[in-house]
Amino acid sequence: MWPTRGIFVLERMRAVAGSPNLRLDVMAPVPYYPSIAVGWRRAFARVPRMERIEGFDVYHPRYFMTPKIGMTFYGLSMGLCSVPAMRAVTRSAPIDLIDAHFAYPDGVAAALLSRMIGVPLILTVRGSDINVSAQLPVIKPWVRWALRIARHVVAVSQALAERVAELGVAREKIAVIPNGIDPHKFYAMPREEARAKLGVPKNRPMILSVGNLAAHKGMDVLIEAMHHFRETEAIKTGTGKEPLLYLIGEGPDRIALERKIRDFALEDSVRLVGSLPHHELVLWYNAADLFCLASQREGCPNVVKEALACGTPVLASPVGGMPEILHSPSMGVLVPRSARAFASAMRDALMREWDRQAISRLGQEQTWDRVGQRIRELFASARQAHA
Numbered sequence: 102m103w104p105t106r107g108i109f110v111l112e113r114m115r116a117v118a119g120s121p122n123l124r125l126d127v128m129a130p131v132p133y134y135p136s137i138a139v140g141w142r143r144a145f146a147r148v149p150r151m152e153r154i155e156g157f158d159v160y161h162p163r164y165f166m167t168p169k170i171g172m173t174f175y176g177l178s179m180g181l182c183s184v185p186a187m188r189a190v191t192r193s194a195p196i197d198l199i200d201a202h203f204a205y206p207d208g209v210a211a212a213l214l215s216r217m218i219g220v221p222l223i224l225t226v227r228g229s230d231i232n233v234s235a236q237l238p239v240i241k242p243w244v245r246w247a248l249r250i251a252r253h254v255v256a257v258s259q260a261l262a263e264r265v266a267e268l269g270v271a272r273e274k275i276a277v278i279p280n281g282i283d284p285h286k287f288y289a290m291p292r293e294e295a296r297a298k299l300g301v302p303k304n305r306p307m308i309l310s311v312g313n314l315a316a317h318k319g320m321d322v323l324i325e326a327m328h329h330f331r332e333t334e335a336i337k338t339g340t341g342k343e344p345l346l347y348l349i350g351e352g353p354d355r356i357a358l359e360r361k362i363r364d365f366a367l368e369d370s371v372r373l374v375g376s377l378p379h380h381e382l383v384l385w386y387n388a389a390d391l392f393c394l395a396s397q398r399e400g401c402p403n404v405v406k407e408a409l410a411c412g413t414p415v416l417a418s419p420v421g422g423m424p425e426i427l428h429s430p431s432m433g434v435l436v437p438r439s440a441r442a443f444a445s446a447m448r449d450a451l452m453r454e455w456d457r458q459a460i461s462r463l464g465q466e467q468t469w470d471r472v473g474q475r476i477r478e479l480f481a482s483a484r485q486a487h488a
Contacts, residue, residue: 304342
């Protein structure tokens, strides 16, 4: 349904599947929805029960979900409704371990299945599941139960690991394994070449952000920052040229962001590009002078890691795992989450000489191959302890 979402899960699966004698089947439940052409959720009805994606068998059992009011039972519903599909998988080959992503509702469903078929669970937490879902009183007990059932809990940042420990999980069973990068997909190239291929202007500074058009991603903060930049900062860059801001992604706030662009008369300076295939982003990262992320919360944002791997310096709000990613001032700057702060930081960053090749080398250090090796070690540890 949304092929650009959860790419980091697919990338990790590919890395883990590189081991011989390891078979991965995927269970990706979707909410039940009747086959009627009403509302955006009608897309759920068109999802096949089983499909093959990039070499993986992917099963889509249906679970009952009543929007908002039934949130407490999403995990339970997902788990129980996945039992028939799980039994079908076990008939063709025994399951030795469950590797689940996101604590709620998926982690709860996986914990239930883990208990039912008697295999160990590895549960990876990624950000909003712990920072948001686990903070809701009706959800927190479910999340804590799933974390307790898991043999190992993988956190994609140290900051997230601390939040998991606050939920009562023993630190010795928490492994911090950040997301990786594929250096064959994200690498540095000449900026002029990237801009020529994209057909974007060559004579103006270019700022890029990639993410869901939702409030917590801070696209509105960046648009307002562009307004302040026009008012106070452009002349201070020494060129007097106002940068172009490109926002890549889709989401519920698109109409509100379009309105904000009009209100600030920024039609010539801010472009909403829409959603793009993952493999096309390498050109945009390389074309940009600067990558910005003004998120309210994050786990381990892959868009930042991808930008760095392409050699693009980053300005980002100091949330979640961001301080761990921008561990060197040569890679970028942590910026307070306000429009004025980002406008000022944009000016300073555009005036600075960055070593893009050095940024790319640092950004490519944590590869998916390294991540895959560490995950396979956890798999072996969990199976050995369970034997």
